[in-house]
Amino acid sequence: YGPYFTHRTGHNLGPEEVHGSAGVCLDDFETHDTRLVLSDVAFSVEPGIYLRGDFGVRLELNAVMGPQGARVYTPVQDDIIVLLK
Structure with missing residues (x-):
């Protein structure tokens, strides 16, 4: 699925903003x-x-x-939440 990874796989979390600017690219x-x-x-x-015209799947955890x-601080994601059909 390599070509379908069209989004960053993570980012640092800063105290003043969600996407902290000085962190390591993951x-x-x-x-x-x-x-x-x-x-x-x-x-x-x-x-x-993200498979254009078909579907997309994304997970997120914070550590x-x-x-x-x-150390992971978010719960395990067991459920699929459908946003659009």
């Missing part, structure tokens, strides 16, 4: 970034695929990087 979709996610930085992971790794 993918190479817009720009190449080799920086690491620093401890105490919040970020989202939002993979999504904070800690000394032992990332």
